[in-house]
Amino acid sequence: MSEISSKYIIVGAGLSGLTTAYxxxxTGETDFIILESRNRIGGRIHTCDGIDLGATWFQPHHQNVSNLLDxxxxxRFHQFSKGRSVLVYSTMAPEHYFESDSNTPSAFRIAGSSSKLIQKLAAPFSNRIYLETAVSEISERGDALSLQTNxxxxxAEKVxxxxxxxxxxxxxxTPELSEVVMRAMDGTHTWMSNAMKVGMTFKRPFWRNKNLSGTVIGQVGAVTELYDHSNFEDNTFALMGFVNEGLRDYSSEERKERILDYLTKYLGKEIGDYLSYEEKDWxxxxxxSCETIKSVYMSPAYGNPIFTKAYMKGRLLFSGAETSPLYGGYMDGAIYSGILAAQKVCE
Incomplete structure (x- = not known):
């Protein structure tokens, strides 16, 4: 296969990589290509049957997301939260019901799913995205960088x-990055790498008819968080949330059975009347994921300044949600880091 050259090469077609390209x-700079190892674009934004199994929400103060959507x-629309929510403290104690605070701004979702943002971003340069192309080596080659892939x-001049x-x-x-840089890379937790999400669609929002918001927060049980995931038009109804990591070792059918049994207890037997059932174990x-699975209950420290520097004679840059000095790990951070990368690579 002959070599392919481009002024800039972006490794990864997730939100940050696509934002960089966008x-x-x-600016009129079209001499770039994107290499993506998956068979799809979007990275940790992944939608199946209208259910966001990856990144889903953004907050009112996440201006980079808001600006890009505009x-x-x-x-965008507010996460549905009207009605009573369920808090499960213990399997030995009764559940607690509480009303959402209407004065507290709720999170936003993107109309049409988070993947709508990905599709719109990539549309102008979709013919410059190489899918199922995994980079195994980046090495110096004169005044350029060479990327070995499958x-x-x-x-490229810059990567x-x-x-x-x-x-x-x-x-x-090649040459090797310093031990300090490699240690920083290896020590940066990948957001969502230990998460498992589940979602179900329904003909009608039966929980709303019971004055339930669809929110179930469980400190114990099969599902740790569940939310109403109905669409923007409010004509397709769904529930989506996070699965207890303890169910990871069960078969998919056993896991589904435990999830449905658990949610039946708090939302009703109608939970079994789902139209579609989707799950994703990240x-x-x-x-x-390339790390030992461990629980992460607080947002890890992101935005290490080591990722703001250029390497390999100024030709190698890093970007991504975990590298962002602003709202690291979130969609907003991914967008912000993509904006910064596009600015730096043109300097």
Whole structure:
């Protein structure tokens, strides 16, 4: 296979990588390509049957998401929270019901799913995205960088690596990056890498008819968090949430049975009348997880300044949600880091 050359190569077609490309495209810089190891774009934004099994929400103060949605003419809407929510303290104690605080601004969702943002971002340069193209080595080659992949060799003046830092440690860098940099990469937790999400669609929102919000927060049980996941038009109804990590070792059918039994107890037997059932275990996603599965109950420290520097004679840059100094780990951080990367690569 002949070599393919481009001025800029972006490694990863997640939100950060696509934002970098979008920003370059806006300035008139079209000499770039994107290499993505998955068979789809979006990274940890992944939607199945209208259910966001990856990144889902953003907050009112996440201005980078809001600004980008406005620019792309995409709508947003508040997470549904009207009615009573369920808090499960213990399997030995009765559940507690509480009303949501209507004075507290709720999180936003993107109309049409989070993947709508991905599709709109990528549309202008979709023909410059190489799917199922995994980078195994990045090496110096004169005044350029050479990228070895399963699809052949790619050459670029500059490279922006936007995959999570820990995942990027799988890449061989020649000459080697310093031990300090590699240690920082390996020590950066990949957001969602230990998460498992589940979602179900329904013909009608039966929980709302019972004055339930669809929110179930469980300190014990099969599901740790559950929320109403109905669409923007409010004509397709769904529930979506996070599965207790203790169910990871069960078969998919056993896990489903335990989840449905658990939710039946708090929402009603109608839970069994689902139209579709989807789940995603991110710990089994090779592109997301390469670490020992462990619980992460607080947002890890992101935005290590070591990722703001350029390496390999100024030709290698890092970007991504985990590298962002602002709202690291969130969609807002991914967008912000993509904006910064596009600015830096053109300097």
């Amino acid at each position: 920003q370059l495209e806006k 620019e792309l003419e995409l709508s 699809k052949g060799i790619f050459i 922006i690596v936007t995959v999570p830092p820990k995942i990027a440690t799988r890449i061989t860098f 710990s089994q996603d090779w592109n997301t």
